[in-house]
Amino acid sequence: MDQTPPSNAYGRYCVPAGLATRPAVRAVLAGLIYEPQTIAFMRAHAAGGDVIHAGTFFGDFLPGVAAALAPGARLWAFEPNPGSYACAVETLRLNALENVTLTNVGLSNVEETLHFRTHDAEGAPLGGLSHVTEAPGPGVTAVQAAMLDFAIPRDRQVSILQLDVEGHEKRALKGAYHLIHRCRPILILENHGNESWIQRTFRGLGYRVCGRLHGNFVYATEDLDL
Template sequence: MQLKSEASSAMATTGTKAKPQNEYGTYHVPEGLEGRPAAKAVLSGVPYEPDTLKFMRANAGDGDIIHAGMFFGDFLPALSTALAKNAQLWGFEPNPGNFEAAEKTAKMNKLKNANLFNAALSNTSGQILFKTKDDKGKSLGGLSHFVQEDGDGVEAVDAMMLDYVVPLDRKVSILQLDVEGHEKEAMKGAYHIINRWKPILVLEYFGQLHWINRNFRGLGYERIGKLHGNHVYAVEGSGISI
């Protein structure tokens, strides 16, 4: 797919309705969530978290990218178009409304290498509770989060272990998690992937290097920097820098 320049219009016509676009692609923003930071960025014609996207695109190499917390797919076009010929993008989003929007974003951009799942990542398979709406019934969008007890705006969503979804022979270059406090469970569910491929870890608001090295002994991860709210880790001696 040919990328559009930043000078392009922030809106593209899809059918009879204009859709926001930026240098990476075109997006389906869910109605009512236009005020969220990611939505505001793409609606104004710029990428959300541009430094994170540039880093991931530059370091994907010849491997796959795992991207959890897709929201409406604001990362999908940028990541998909950066992958090597036979590499794959694995995307996960537990919020049903967000997932539907992400699917539409992928379809609008004709992303052929994206495998999308309406599921949360965890260290077990089954269902977990996820709050998708506030107490007034309004969608939380990217602020959806995991909870321990049922209640208003809470629904059961499918949970998956990455080790059982992504074939172990798929080389994984980057594991990026924006999973609202569920990072430990998601990484435990990717134990074999992380140990085999030692991917770059891009973890939103997860600055726990000691926990990573305690649970993945011998890999020698180090924190190489921070991009927006994301802590970035790579194995020692990888030569990767920010």
Template structure:
């Protein structure tokens, strides 16, 4: 639907969601109730210059989904940085969403390197699996899990208290947090990735759970000294906290730059 830039430019942005709803309803032979009750994965397949994507219908209002639906790239500078700096090692990519980074990372990784991807939201994970299949990505290991400081079960909130899907903003929470939740397995980088693997980059978009994810990978970080990319604000407790200063900055890491909403830390060996 309206997939070319030539057509998009004639439609004001404020009209696009309405046109999309009309289009979907017109093309759907089922009633809305029948459609909503289908157990089938509800998604749209879209493409950009890096490949194809399975975008979950429930969160097509999210910025990353909107970019892909209109053949654009979400966080293009972040992807370009990852491609240019992934080296010969593996990439840890947490907060995979529907896989909007996966085609670019997997197709540009070094020969023999693996993309270790983690997504706790089950719908996002299922869509990311389809994204992997569409692009025939054989170097991606995708887990329906979150990254933490220990292996255990927890919860991921997938929608706001009003019921609106959070999409890529889904996050690990306590059981008493508001919103619709799912149980989820938490894993640690150190337990998933063997000591025989070299990790070049750890990229985290885990909505406030960065410190726990880094704690669970501290042995890997000390062994490999990968580039660390976290989506967080400069005033985040992660960066200003004692644990990060002692265990990450204490290894010689320095902040290199900011890309979109991400902060890049590199070790002394890469400066």
């Protein structure tokens, strides 16, 4: 008999095996929403445009954000971990989401192959803590990296760019240099509070920290209510 997938107020989810103690998985298994303030903010500020969501994990953000997009708008989701990506694909199916483009790549400032750690030294899956590393080895797999400047069609207007890429934010942002200049989206960056780097890299756009949502820093070119 098939097991009923866990759910919360936004939808149903395929959760990865062996990761029940991870915060996002634990929340969904309990029928709760992980990072509810972040999802609510993204839903409220999509403003008719597309949303980019990188570090999709098993897709816990997908139903809530996708449901709030305007007609014709799209959620562009990126997840490099093959196991997490497979769960996110199933989450899309469980919720019949048709306005989401999910891609099994990491983000960087060049199109390259990355060494990506998916398991720890004991072989346990890292799930959402998977990250880019310097060298191959046990628990490390090769994944493709894409640049947002090429991954997102140039005729799309992006309202929000949200990154949860475990320390790879600077390279991912550099790969979105032209997109950010064209669209000036709200930036939601996990644990990346280097405002001076953002201002130097995207000089003249006026980005500044507007506040925090859970562990995320929110940058915008105009004042926002968080």
